[in-house]
Amino acid sequence: MASAFNTTIFPSIASLSDGSTNANLWTTAAVSAGVLLLYSQLAKRSDGFTYLPGIPLIGSWSFFTKRSDFLKLAIEANRAGKISKFSLLNHNVVVATGEKGRKAFFSGKGLNLEQGYSVLWGGIPDLKDVATEAESTDDAAKSSLFFKRLHALLRRDRLQKVIPVLFADLENCMNSWPQQGRINPFNEIYNLVVQMTTRALGVKEIADDPVILGKLAELYFKVEESTSPSSVLLPWFPSRSRNSRKEATTALYTLISDTLKKRQDEGRTEEDPAQYMFDQGDSVHEIVSFVMNATFAGIINTGITICWMMIFIHAHPEWDAKLRKELSDLLAAHSPNTSLPITTRLAHVPVDAWEDATPVLEAIIAESMRISVNGTTLRRNIAGDVDVDGLTVKRGEFMAYPLQAMHLNADVYSEPTAWKPERWMDPKQLEAHRAEGTFLAWGTGLHPCLGMRFAKLEMKLIAALYINLFEYTRVNKNGVPSQTIPVPNYNDLYRATPEGEDVYFEYKRIPGTE
Numbered sequence: 001m002a003s004a005f006n007t008t009i010f011p012s013i014a015s016l017s018d019g020s021t022n023a024n025l026w027t028t029a030a031v032s033a034g035v036l037l038l039y040s041q042l043a044k045r046s047d048g049f050t051y052l053p054g055i056p057l058i059g060s061w062s063f064f065t066k067r068s069d070f071l072k073l074a075i076e077a078n079r080a081g082k083i084s085k086f087s088l089l090n091h092n093v094v095v096a097t098g099e100k101g102r103k104a105f106f107s108g109k110g111l112n113l114e115q116g117y118s119v120l121w122g123g124i125p126d127l128k129d130v131a132t133e134a135e136s137t138d139d140a141a142k143s144s145l146f147f148k149r150l151h152a153l154l155r156r157d158r159l160q161k162v163i164p165v166l167f168a169d170l171e172n173c174m175n176s177w178p179q180q181g182r183i184n185p186f187n188e189i190y191n192l193v194v195q196m197t198t199r200a201l202g203v204k205e206i207a208d209d210p211v212i213l214g215k216l217a218e219l220y221f222k223v224e225e226s227t228s229p230s231s232v233l234l235p236w237f238p239s240r241s242r243n244s245r246k247e248a249t250t251a252l253y254t255l256i257s258d259t260l261k262k263r264q265d266e267g268r269t270e271e272d273p274a275q276y277m278f279d280q281g282d283s284v285h286e287i288v289s290f291v292m293n294a295t296f297a298g299i300i301n302t303g304i305t306i307c308w309m310m311i312f313i314h315a316h317p318e319w320d321a322k323l324r325k326e327l328s329d330l331l332a333a334h335s336p337n338t339s340l341p342i343t344t345r346l347a348h349v350p351v352d353a354w355e356d357a358t359p360v361l362e363a364i365i366a367e368s369m370r371i372s373v374n375g376t377t378l379r380r381n382i383a384g385d386v387d388v389d390g391l392t393v394k395r396g397e398f399m400a401y402p403l404q405a406m407h408l409n410a411d412v413y414s415e416p417t418a419w420k421p422e423r424w425m426d427p428k429q430l431e432a433h434r435a436e437g438t439f440l441a442w443g444t445g446l447h448p449c450l451g452m453r454f455a456k457l458e459m460k461l462i463a464a465l466y467i468n469l470f471e472y473t474r475v476n477k478n479g480v481p482s483q484t485i486p487v488p489n490y491n492d493l494y495r496a497t498p499e500g501e502d503v504y505f506e507y508k509r510i511p512g513t514e
């Protein structure tokens, strides 16, 4: 039994139970793999599942404290033909990373995405904390309104219209930085994504005002940060993190709804997503729900990927050069007048060209995602029993699928930890991997990402402007240049920041671009 797990014999796995190991990711994986075979024989139970280690009654806390390391045990077990299961208080979670498990997970009709995340994730606001009963509609109706509005707002013609405004926003943000200095990309570049998401899917008054936008960003990060295992698993328990998350959710809700009500009271109309929703007859509550959901769906992965993209581009001068060539060709084709400011010229490039004529950016994005988007997707079985490779996932139980099972799998990708955009220069490769289910960073099956086109556009615009406005080098917090290429800490659930010390960009504005 998992609870009888011998901590002296299996120190590496046992350390996952108390979250105290500092071992390097790969060392942990290797050691874990070595001991797993023996462990899994001990842990196999009569229901056929191989139980992962956990603390009696409480369960596998490492799912929260060291998720990536913990789920590597399940991936290894699967390679040995076993399907893993673990518990979190009264919840059971099945992890099946083999082909049948993956298909069941992503295409199983009874497996519900919302319930998987709302019970086991926690980094998203729960609107039940703020909505009155009169405002609560059923979950299916809310989802369908959200998808409908998102789809309409991300249409190509709307994106085309918003591109110049997005560039102006980016330039304003970058102009507010000193002419030279040191930034932590996981703060400053991540914040650019907050700005763009608010502009394209939120409220104009907030996107226009750096102080209010700063407040929105602060509350967003507070919701994310005030997530603890207890606040996720015991949502009724008034822990400090639970209260802090509730407070931040309420403040975020109030900030957006007050802005919209003020607009209504003043009889103003604006050209923005909120106005589009007002015009469709949506209530203030529906608009606030949309904006909050879009913010949380849109920021985290885009923020992580763009930060890693900029790190990898800098670490690979040959790709930096290819990217600069691609951008100068784009400008030559769509805005040849070199006396115009660079932001104006970039804003002249039409959305079609950003989408269809940027193979280098596409390859860089895909490869950066393969390495950095390695979180865990979640589902809850809300229908009858689900068969996974001969074992039964019962109604009410959860499933988790760690994307690293594919993206960092040496059987699928040679040198899986190496950043090699050349893997994707032929777009057919990406199509094939997506069809096979071996590239999962945009999701697949019943729930593919609905923001993919916008996310790619955002990352392309940020990368294009940043490298045209600044020279930068990677340094540590003391300004010492980095000699190695950092690796994401996959146990960092919300930022995937680098393992070990933080990475900074020491930057200098390119003369003539001020």
Ligand code: HEM
Binding pocket: 113, 150, 201, 293, 294, 295, 297, 298, 299, 301, 302, 303, 305, 369, 373, 377, 378, 440, 441, 442, 443, 444, 446, 447, 448, 449, 450, 451, 452, 454, 455
């Ligand atoms: C680089 C950026 C992004 C990445 C890597 C990403 C990745 C993903 C992945 C892997 C899924 C599937 C999750 C699952 O199966 O459990 C997903 C779903 C989703 N994404 Fe994204 N996403 C990104 C940006 C965005 C943006 C900007 C939006 C827009 C608001 C967005 C909206 C959504 C929505 C609404 C779903 C759920 C679809 C459904 O429930 O059927 N994403 N995304």
